[in-house]
Amino acid sequence: MAYIRKRGNKWSYQVEWLDPVTGTRRTKSKGGFTRKTDARVEAEELERELREGSFVEENKITLNEFADEWLNFYAKNSKVSSHRGRTKELKHFRTYFSKMKLTNITRKHYQAFLDDLHEKGYAHNTLDGIHTTGRMLFKKALEFNLIKTNPSEFAKIPKKIQTVEEIEQNDEVIKFLEKNELITFLKTAKGKGLDRDFIMFLTLAYSGLRVGEMLALKWTDVNFNNDTIRITKTYYNPNNNTKDYQLLTPKTKGSIRTLKMDKQVMNEFKKHLTYQKEIKMALGDLYNDFGFVFAKEINNPGYPDFIKTVENRMRRLLKLSGIEKNVTPHSFRHTHTSLLIEAGVGSKEIQQRLGHGDINTTMNIYAHITKNMEQKASEKFSELMKGALEEDIL
Template sequence: MTKKQYQDMLNDLKGADNTLDGIHRTGRMIFKKAIELDVIKIDPTQYATVPKTQRTVEEIENKKEIPKFLEKEELALFLKTAQQQGLEGDYLIFLTLAYSGIRDGELCALKKTDFDENEFTLSITKTYYNPTNNVLKYTLLPPKTVTSERKIELDPIVFAELDKHLAKQNEVKMRYRKTYHDKNFVFVDMLKKHGYPIYIKKIENRMRRLLKLAGLSETLTPHSLRHTHVSLLAEAGVPLEDIMDRMGHKDDDTTKNVYLHITKTKKKEASHKFGELMRNLSVK
């Protein structure tokens, strides 16, 4: 396959951006392996770009479909349930997802060195890939996009819980030191495959369990916590550009949709206040 044939294929599939991103990532892995095995000499995906569907601001604002996310009261309930009724590691897992907005694959790949307890920052440099859900057969890949590699600030509450978690993890590591998979991962299997990173499906299953216990919608997923993070940042008045940077997005319609949905009420309030101000001036 030539570079032109591969790019033409991507262009022909243009339409569903998220699906196309996945196809391109898979293609890159396939041809990278082909290079490693000397099946081919030139990688046709090397300079390929995923065509994006350009939409107007009006189209984004008028789009009715808003991704599912938790209101702040619901998030507080969910995290309280995780803290009180969660399985081993649940509270830190969902606390980290909720307070950082990172993807679940990025969370699974986190290592201790990614957390800077002096600066209270978290570095995202890789993502976890394991399509078979076999805990032993995982792969670490570069982040989803170039902008996905980032450093974000985290609330000290996450680091406080991290310290507790790592203390327990160290006990398990010492107990099974001869067989422990010591690769510095933070979120690991501490019951059977000691030290191996947890897989995404397990996070989904644990979240569903907690949602049921909390009486919240079981259709929510770990990715919903990412949307929740965006919504709360928007509600707090953080500019869209800063949110996109924190989320590792160069441009993302879903983030814009959530942002516009949340800030719509604030825009109405601003307009109302301006009108009231002018009316008061007119009276005088």
């Protein structure tokens, strides 16, 4: 029931109702209206929300306070690496919204927040991650009846519109190796590589594994009878502390997979296993045998290497092989995909081999062709049109 009253020159309303949960009588009042009609309209809106069960009582919880609560909830239902990322992204919300109440953050505020980060030069991928965290945060606040509407709904990440000059000056970044470059690199790794270099980069090239997946491989994942390796985990060590690593579940459900490997690669695995057994025999109790395929030989032998170590070793081999390209260990996934496409393998098979949870990831990120394929396409067209230009056209 609503009551409209005039106090001095201002109007106010008071709405009473019976709380269906506690069974107690509740009231909500608000004053300061210049017109009686305005007070009545808001009172009627409150009564409608009470009838429909959509009423959310205003609270004083701030974004910072709820962010702490949400992170604790998120930590119980996600991987350590994901929680670390969300914590980092939430810092932007904490800075921008400071001590604002959740109920006071509007869609206009949220869009201005994204626009401001864009103006400061944050990359689109960074903004996408921040926006994803924002959607998750406010969705949970909505579920808890702490807010009436989700301010992140309908928000858009601003896009940078390149000028003609910027497009002309923007050289394409090459992120994979051509077949001949891959062969040169692997030959260099075999002839001039440090311990484990050849088998590590051979594995990346012939499997398309993520580096973390490779470092997490154990001998129990290797099946010499079927020539397969099983991917069930990934290596995580953000602080680069040898003994403080974690083995986490793979990036997506589709990342759990069994890969058929080249027979020659499996022979190299056998050689590596024999060599590793010799290292164990030589070191005895000094070797920490956790069963890792790519285990250190010195400085805590038996523990998996850092991802940074793989990156450093790749830079060394690129220099020795004379390959001047801005590529990283992750580029072997691109290289593997490019060569699969060149070999005529379908996108669905590529998706399964790379462990992508979504076919769109395969199509959007890896749907590129190598220079060899471009050259072949040009040659085939030239062959088709051979003589036509001079005889029939010119």
